[in-house]
Amino acid sequence: MIQLDVLIIGSGPIGIACALECNKQGWNYLVLEKGALTNSLFNYPLNMTFFSTSEKLEIDNVPFISNNPKPTRNEALEYYRRVTTSNQLNINLYEQVKSISKNKNYFEVDTSKDTYNSKHVIIATGFYDIPNLLKVPGEDLPKVFHYYKEAHPFTLQEVAIVGASNSSVDAALEIYRKGGHVTMIIRGDTIGERVKYWVRPDILNRIKEGSIKAYFNSEIKEIKETEITITTPNGIQTVANDFVVALTGYKPNFQFLKDAGVQFSEDEKHIPHYNPETMESNVEGLYLAGVICGGMETHKWFIENSRIHAKRIAKHIMDKIEAVTT
Structure with a gap:
């Protein structure tokens, strides 16, 4: 020994x-x-x-x-x-x-x-x-990722980003700029205050202009092969989806x-x-x-x-x- x-x-x-x-x-x-x-x-x-x-x-x-x-x-x-x-x-x-x-x-x-x-x-x-899991039906599907490496695989795809931290925002912006169609699902009512100060205005502007769709005060309820179900302040929403990138910490x-x-x-x-x-x-x-x-x-x-x-x-x-x- x-x-x-x-x-x-x-x-x-x-x-x-x-x-x-x-x-x-x-x-x-x-x-x-x-x-x-x-x-x-x-x-x-x-x-x-x-x-x-x-x-x-x-x-x-x-x-x-x-x-x-x-x-x-x-x-x-x-x-x-x-x-x-x-x-x-x-x-x-x-x-x-x-x-x-x-x-x-x-x-x-x-x-x-x-x-x-x-x-x-x-x-x-x-x-x-x-990773902190979402604990929702469908989270075990191969389309769901809890780690993000690069944007290329998500080009031309419907991608849901879960979270509003630095990692979530970076992924959302990068995937959007590589041709992905990004929807953010955010539990709170705004983008995280700890997001890098030179990045936060960028994501807010992309959301404001509609380039990136964001559901605030919302959570994923279920993940299916071609769509996700979201609980929002306006009720249940169903969104077309190819990939889920859940960067929830x-x-x-x-x-x-x-x-x-x-x-x-x-x-x-x-x-x-x-x-x-x-x-x-x-x-x-x-x-x-x-x-x-x-x-x-x-x-x-x-x-x-x-x-x-x-x-x-x-x-x-x-x-x-x-x-x-x-």
Whole structure:
């Protein structure tokens, strides 16, 4: 069985930041990632532009040079890849963690390929793996997507976009400009206030002029092969439809955390218990980092405000090591 000082789950920007801190301390560590490097970023839409500027996406003071005021998905992938390879970080890709259990002073971590013993575990898995489902008849049809990659497959098609967040608005505008016929179904009475400030006027104008149809205060009731049924303030509406792109948000893998012993707040926010000064969860030696700390409040933590988590965790581990040796 492989023995480690620190095992990090997730190779996103925050997982990479944690690995950099372990590198500095000379600890025996390993990052495990079930998919590609920065897997969530890799699965973002091809033409996505970040809300943050490049300097706010930097980790460990490594400069992130972008040709644009706001960096793109491809620039971010290149940046984090270069940080990883230049620092020769210890990362195993395409190795999924199956379970975490604590045995006295060590965690036993079983994966799809091996078993590890580690003194400390850091979970930095983000929230992009489990979509919030609509829970309506027909959602399991192959025409329904909960992730959006690019507009080309939707050219000349009747496409329903569910949601009014940044991802929904970006998809609606891009599909419209690639020749798709877009209908937005929005639960609230307006486009989300958190939509990127340079994009929001664009979508509002397209809706106003009728280029993109929008049903506000509305929800999908049923999805069929060639149409969808919508509940609207004016009653039930039936709309011709070829594809549904339901970008209604995502949530962390709460069951994975629960199985590891992490406790949660009892309200709908479902925030995991951790010490904000050290990022240690209620399980001693098990740390949380990044977006996963927000529970259902997935808008609370971003790369730019959770980069500090890596340093807090490293300091706490070092303080514990020094306490034992003195």
